[in-house]
Each structure stands twice: as C-alpha cells, then as structure tokens.
Amino acid sequence: xxxxxxxxxxxxxxxxxxxxxxxxxxxxxxxxxxxxxxxxxxxxxxxxxxxxxxxxxxxxxxxxxxxxxxxxxxxxxxxxxxxxxxxxxxxxxxxxxxxxxxxxxxxxxxxxxxxxxxxxxxxxxxxxxxxxxxxxxxxxxxxxxxxxxxxxxxxxxxxxxxxxxxxxxxxxxxxxxxxxxxxxxxxxxxxxxxxxxxxxxxxxxxxxxxxxxxxxxxxxxxxxxxxxxxxxxxxxxxxxxxxxxxxxxxxxxxxxxxxxxxxxxxxxxx
Numbered sequence: 001x002x003x004x005x006x007x008x009x010x011x012x013x014x015x016x017x018x019x020x021x022x023x024x025x026x027x028x029x030x031x032x033x034x035x036x037x038x039x040x041x042x043x044x045x046x047x048x049x050x051x052x053x054x055x056x057x058x059x060x061x062x063x064x065x066x067x068x069x070x071x072x073x074x075x076x077x078x079x080x081x082x083x084x085x086x087x088x089x090x091x092x093x094x095x096x097x098x099x100x101x102x103x104x105x106x107x108x109x110x111x112x113x114x115x116x117x118x119x120x121x122x123x124x125x126x127x128x129x130x131x132x133x134x135x136x137x138x139x140x141x142x143x144x145x146x147x148x149x150x151x152x153x154x155x156x157x158x159x160x161x162x163x164x165x166x167x168x169x170x171x172x173x174x175x176x177x178x179x180x181x182x183x184x185x186x187x188x189x190x191x192x193x194x195x196x197x198x199x200x201x202x203x204x205x206x207x208x209x210x211x212x213x214x215x216x217x218x219x220x221x222x223x224x225x226x227x228x229x230x231x232x233x234x235x236x237x238x239x240x241x242x243x244x245x246x247x248x249x250x251x252x253x254x255x256x257x258x259x260x261x262x263x264x265x266x267x268x269x270x
Contacts, residue, residue: 020062025126047100055092079217081247095196118227140231147232150207153257158210161192165216201225205232211254229253239266
C-alpha cells in the first residue's frame with residue numbers, strides 16, 4: 001500500500017472514531033451535573049456503572065463497524081498483554097469518579113491496539129470540546145494542531161504526576177505510590193497526585209507537564225496517553241527505563257530531557 005493510500009485510510013478511520021467518541025461524549029455530558037451524586041460507596045459505584053452503560057450504548061457499535069476485524073477489550077480495569085491482532089481498548093468515562101462527583105476532569109477515550117501496540121487514539125473532553133488525537137507515525141494533535149512535549153532538562157524544574165489506577169490496589173502498591181511521591185517531591189519541583197491517568201498524560205504530550213508514572217498495568221488508562229506522548233516526542237518506558245508494552249508492570253512517560261533522571265528516582269523503589 002502506498003504512503004498516500006495509508007494516510008487516507010488512517011484519516012478515514014480517525015474521522016469515524018472521532019465521530020463515535022463525540023456521540024459518546026454528548027451522552028456523558030448530558031448526564032453531568034456540577035455536584036456529587038451518591039453518598040455511600042454503593043451509590044457511587046451504581047452511578048459509575050450507569051455512566052458506563054449509557055455511553056457504551058452509543059460507542060461500541062460504531063467502533064466495531066469502523067474496524068470489523070478488530071476485537072473488543074471488555075474489562076476497562078484489566079491489565080496485561082492482549083492476544084495478537086487488533087483490539088479496541090476503550091474507556092467510556094475516563095475519570096468516571098470525577099464525573100459522578102461533579103468535577104470536570106473526565107473524558108471519553110478510544111484506542112486501537114494492534115499486536116499490543118497502540119496505533120490510533122482519540123481522547124475527547126466533552127466539557128471543552130477538545131480532541132487529542134494520534135496515529136502511529138503521524139504525530140499527535142490537539143484539535144488539529146501538532147503537540148510537542150516540553151523542553152525541560154532539569155528534574156528540579158519539572159511538574160510531574162502520578163495516581164492510583166483503580167480502587168482497591170494492594171497495600172504494597174499504595175506504599176510505592178507514597179514513596180514515589182516523596183522522592184519526586186525531593187527531586188522535582190511540583191508533584192500532582194490525581195486521577196485519571198489519561199488527563200495527566202495529555203498534559204505531558206502537550207508540554208504542560210513533564211512526566212507521569214503509574215505503578216499499574218491497567219491498559220485503558222495508559223494506551224491513549226502512551227501513544228499521544230510518544231507521537232509528541234516523549235519517551236515511554238517502564239519505571240526501570242525498559243521499552244513499555246502492555247505486559248509491563250508499571251509505566252513512565254516523560255519528556256526526553258528528564259526521563260533518565262526520573263528513571264533513576266523511580267527505579268530504586270521496590
């Protein structure tokens with residue numbers, strides 16, 4: 001296939017995915033209220049599941065139709081490698097916990113993964129209308145404008161971030177998160193601890209933040225941001241500096257100028 005033909009296919013698929021994610025975002029925005037819903041854990045979980053069900057109703061069918069040979073990864077909190085082939089890895093309400101608490105940090109994401117490598121993604125922010133998009137080898141964009149990671153070279157001047165991937169992580173993971181925040185506070189400038197991962201990773205891709213790490217393999221929160229950061233010129237590895245893939249137990253995305261120093265800080269934590 002010629003480069004021109006491949007580019008046209010990429011654009012056609014990206015347009016279809018964007019349309020599907022926009023329709024899902026409209027549904028999620030209609031469900032949004034600027035105050036918390038639910039006081040008990042059961043009520044919060046019920047609201048989260050209701051959001052997922054309402055959005056998947058308009059998201060899944062068009063995505064599968066856009067790529068009939070692709071599979072669907074059902075569990076958005078699952079991690080690890082997928083079987084060979086193409087898979088849609090989707091989060092119908094990335095930052096769902098924020099949505100049901102009346103906060104603004106949430107999105108709809110859809111990423112096509114081929115043989116465990118993300119190759120196309122759309123992250124749509126329904127409250128602002130912004131689209132963060134990337135196609136492997138074609139760059140990352142915000143509303144059509146190219147993205148580029150920051151030019152920072154000093155971790156001491158860096159704004160970095162992390163967070164938990166899901167409720168109920170084990171105590172060891174929580175201790176690692178706490179230790180990593182302490183070490184980054186000692187070695188960096190400012191550390192953000194928040195969810196969801198994708199909403200921090202779009203800032204890394206756009207050069208607003210300088211690094212994000214997470215001690216988890218939850219793929220739905222990482223694949224979109226991993227592709228965006230890589231296509232914006234960033235470095236994506238595990239916390240020991242090895243090339244990242246879906247089988248990796250943890251994750252680090254950083255601007256190249258501070259990546260090695262961030263690895264030195266994080267790789268010492270066990």
